[in-house]
Amino acid sequence: MRFNVFKNTALLFVLILISCASKTKNNLNETNTVLAKTETTIVNTTTKSIIVGANQTEAYLPLLKGKRVGIVANQTSVLFKNVTSSKTPNFDSNTHIVDTLLDLQVAVKKVFAPEHGFRGTADAGEVVKDGIDTKTNLPIISLYGNNKKPTVAQLQDVDVIIFDIQDVGARFYTYISSLHYVMEACAEQNKTLIVLDRPNPNGHYIDGPILEKEHTSFVGMHPVPVVHGLTIGEYAQMINGENWLNNGLKCNLKVITLKNYNRQMAYDLPIKPSPNLPNAQAINLYPSLCFFEGTNVSAGRGTDLQFQIYGSPFLPKTDYAFKPKSNEGAKYPKHENKVCHGYNLSGIKQQNGLNLSYLINAYNTTSTKSDFFIANGFFTKLAGTKTLQQQIEAGWSVDKIKATWTSGLNDFMVKRKPYLLYQ
Structure with a gap:
C-alpha cells in the first residue's frame, strides 16, 4: 500500500518534471524564434548597406549612351566608396557624379545648380550665379534666382537630364521645387529626366497642414503636408501622376530606385545637404x-x-x-x-x-x-495656410491645432500610395 502510494507519487513527480521540461523547451524554442527574427532584422538593416541610385551605374549608363547629358547636382551628388552592386564599377573613393560620368566618357554638357549652388556654400535665399566649374570647365547654370526653370536655349544641346540631389523630406526645402521646374522644362521640350533616388532622412512620418493653392510659392508648390514622407524619386512620380506640371504635362521620367531601403530605416546623411543642416x-x-x-x-x-x-x-x-x-x-x-x-x-x-x-x-x-x-x-x-498663424494667435493648443490636420493627412496618405517605391 505504502509502496503503491510512493510509486504513484514518484510517477506523478516524473510526469510533472517532463511536462515542465517540455514547456521550458517550448518557451525556449519560442524565445529562440523571436530572437532569430530579431537577429535577422538587425542583420538585414545593418549589414546590407543602402545603395543609392547614383551608385547603380549599370542601371542608367545604357540610358546615356550616345546622349548629350545635363546634370542637376550639388555637393551631395556623389557615388559612395565601397557601396556597390555586383555590376557597378568599384570606385576607389567617394566621387562626384559629374566627375564619374566624365571618367566613363559620358557626354556631359552642363550642370544645373539649385539653391545654395553647385558646391553648396551659398546662403539660404542668396542668388546663385551662373559660372564655370573650375575642375571640369563645364558651364554651371543657376536654377535659383530669376532663372528657376531651364530655358529652351539652355536645353537645346541636351537630350537627357539627370537629377541627383539629396532632399530632407520637408515641403519648404526648395530642391523639390527645382525638381518640379526641371520636370516641366523636360516635358515641354521632350527631354528625358532620370532621377537618381536617395533616402529621405525624415521619411518615417507624415505631418503638417496641407498647402492651400492660393499660398503656392517656391517654398511650397504642391498640395502636400509639411513633412510628406516621400523620397525624391517618389515625389517626382507624384508630380507626374497628379498632373501638377503646367497644363497637365507629363515628363518622360525614369527613377533609379534605392536598394536595401525602407522608410523606417534611420539614415544619417554623410554629406550635409545645405550649409545650415550640419547633422x-x-x-x-x-x-x-x-x-x-x-x-x-x-x-x-x-x-x-x-x-x-x-x-x-x-x-x-x-x-x-x-x-x-x-x-x-x-x-x-x-x-x-x-x-x-x-x-x-x-x-x-x-x-x-x-x-x-x-x-x-x-x-x-x-x-x-x-x-x-x-x-x-x-x-x-x-x-x-493662414490658419496656423491665426490658431496660434487665438491660443489654440498643439493637440487642437493638429486635430485640424487629420482629414487632409488621411486624404494625402491615400493619394500618395500609388507612387510609393518602398515599404
Missing part, C-alpha cells in the same frame, strides 16, 4: 524649427547649432543664450551680434512628428507679440 539632429528638427524663419525668432543661423536651438532678444531669460555671428551659410544672420535667450534642443530625442510646442511657447512668452510674425507673410508661405 542628423538639425535635419530631424528642421521641419519643426523652420517655422521660426517667418518670425522674429532665430533658429540658430550664425551659430554652430543651426536648427538645433532657438531664441531671440524678445524672449525671457533662460538657462541658455547665444549670439548669432556671420559665418559660412549665414552672412547676415537674424539678430546678428545680439544676445538671444532661448533653448538648446541639440540633445533631445528624435522627433517623429512636427513639434509645434517650440513655436507656441515662443509666441506665448515673447515681449512683442505684434512683431512676432514677420510682416512679409513668409510664415504663411512656410505653413501653406
Whole structure:
C-alpha cells in the first residue's frame, strides 16, 4: 500500500518534471524564434548597406549612351566608396557624379545648380550665379534666382537630364521645387529626366497642414503636408501622376530606385545637404524649427547649432543664450551680434512628428507679440495656410491645432500610395 502510494507519487513527480521540461523547451524554442527574427532584422538593416541610385551605374549608363547629358547636382551628388552592386564599377573613393560620368566618357554638357549652388556654400535665399566649374570647365547654370526653370536655349544641346540631389523630406526645402521646374522644362521640350533616388532622412512620418493653392510659392508648390514622407524619386512620380506640371504635362521620367531601403530605416546623411543642416539632429528638427524663419525668432543661423536651438532678444531669460555671428551659410544672420535667450534642443530625442510646442511657447512668452510674425507673410508661405498663424494667435493648443490636420493627412496618405517605391 505504502509502496503503491510512493510509486504513484514518484510517477506523478516524473510526469510533472517532463511536462515542465517540455514547456521550458517550448518557451525556449519560442524565445529562440523571436530572437532569430530579431537577429535577422538587425542583420538585414545593418549589414546590407543602402545603395543609392547614383551608385547603380549599370542601371542608367545604357540610358546615356550616345546622349548629350545635363546634370542637376550639388555637393551631395556623389557615388559612395565601397557601396556597390555586383555590376557597378568599384570606385576607389567617394566621387562626384559629374566627375564619374566624365571618367566613363559620358557626354556631359552642363550642370544645373539649385539653391545654395553647385558646391553648396551659398546662403539660404542668396542668388546663385551662373559660372564655370573650375575642375571640369563645364558651364554651371543657376536654377535659383530669376532663372528657376531651364530655358529652351539652355536645353537645346541636351537630350537627357539627370537629377541627383539629396532632399530632407520637408515641403519648404526648395530642391523639390527645382525638381518640379526641371520636370516641366523636360516635358515641354521632350527631354528625358532620370532621377537618381536617395533616402529621405525624415521619411518615417507624415505631418503638417496641407498647402492651400492660393499660398503656392517656391517654398511650397504642391498640395502636400509639411513633412510628406516621400523620397525624391517618389515625389517626382507624384508630380507626374497628379498632373501638377503646367497644363497637365507629363515628363518622360525614369527613377533609379534605392536598394536595401525602407522608410523606417534611420539614415544619417554623410554629406550635409545645405550649409545650415550640419547633422542628423538639425535635419530631424528642421521641419519643426523652420517655422521660426517667418518670425522674429532665430533658429540658430550664425551659430554652430543651426536648427538645433532657438531664441531671440524678445524672449525671457533662460538657462541658455547665444549670439548669432556671420559665418559660412549665414552672412547676415537674424539678430546678428545680439544676445538671444532661448533653448538648446541639440540633445533631445528624435522627433517623429512636427513639434509645434517650440513655436507656441515662443509666441506665448515673447515681449512683442505684434512683431512676432514677420510682416512679409513668409510664415504663411512656410505653413501653406493662414490658419496656423491665426490658431496660434487665438491660443489654440498643439493637440487642437493638429486635430485640424487629420482629414487632409488621411486624404494625402491615400493619394500618395500609388507612387510609393518602398515599404
